[in-house]
Amino acid sequence: MSEQVHNRLAMVRAERKVSRQSLAEAVGAHYQTIGYIERGQYNPSLDLALKISKFFGLPVEALFSLEPFRPLTDEVYGRNQP
Amino acid sequence: MTTTRLTRYDRAMLRLMNDRRGQAWHATAARRRLAVALHITLTVALGGLMTHLFLAESEPLWTIPVMAVLLLPWMVATGVINGATRGLLELRAHVLDERQSAERSHVLARAHRVTTLLLLAAAAALLITGGLAGDAPKAYAAPLLIAVLVVHWVMPLWVAGLRAQDEPAEDDVLEAAALGR
Known part of the structure; x- marks a missing residue:
């Protein structure tokens, strides 16, 4: 039940210049919930995760993962993991 | 949240419970614990005075102004705890989002467990005093x-106040860090 779901929400939200409040309003959540998801203190339901992904126009696996995300620079520049 | 249409009352309560003007009062865990401790103390004092007023044979009317004075900080402390929880227990269920609904269920379940233990202790105390002094149960x-x-009524508020978490970091700080600004 307490499985950690990793996410890139803070990074994507900052990149798209979307405030927590506006994202929260768009997906029908409280702005604190968005903050807790970003801090890893709350795992969203599938419904909420899909709504957030839809809002950003990204596949859900681009935002949420059961495995820790690799740093974006590593993914972009192809550095192998140590 | 917001899957159902919000009434004017819902929107007003939502605004009130999310009013950030009093945020400094409950910004840290220590301040929230202090607010809960103050609320417990004032509740005990008010309950004690009310019981004294209604049950004492001498009709101690002096308790009424004292209760009126204590009621004001009690209401402030209630407001601080409600602010800290963003109205977790005050807002109607359809106004809460999934995390808040789960948190409310958790708070109510924990408050129920604590109240059950307190009731058990109270019943045991009453039975024991009844065994020692025959008319004690009737008197107490x-x-x-x-x-x-009173404890049953306010326990969820105390539990919610103690479980409330710090506000996530401010948006602009996070964005500036992420964008390298």
Whole structure:
């Protein structure tokens, strides 16, 4: 039940210049919930995760993962993991 | 949240419970614990005075102005705890989002467990005193019932206040860090 779901929400939200409040309003959540998801203190339901992904126009696996995300620079520049 | 249409009352309560003007009062865990401790102290004091007023043979009317004075900080402390929880227990269920609904269920379940233990302790105390002094249960039943009722009523608020978490970091700080500004 307490499985950690990793996410890139803070990074994507900052990149798209979307405030927590506006994202929260768009997906029908409280702005604190968005903050807790970003801090890893709350795992969203599938419904909420899909709504957030839809809002950003990204596949859900681009935002949420059961495995820790690799740093974006590593993914972009192809550095192998140590 | 917001899957159902919000009424004017819902929107007003939502605004009130999310008013950030009093945020400094409950910004840290220490301040929230202080607010809960103050609320417990004032509740005990008010409950004690009310019980004394209604059950004492001498009709101590001096308790009324004292209660009126204590009621104001009690209401402030209630407001601080409600602010800290963003109205977790005050807003109607359809106004809460999935995390808040789960948190409310968790708070109510924990408050129920604590209240059950307190009731058990109260019943045991009443039975033990009844065994030692025959008329004790009759004498203490009414104040104990009032105390249990009050505790049952406010326990979820205390639990919610103690479980409330710090506000996530401010948006602009996070964005500036992420964008390298």
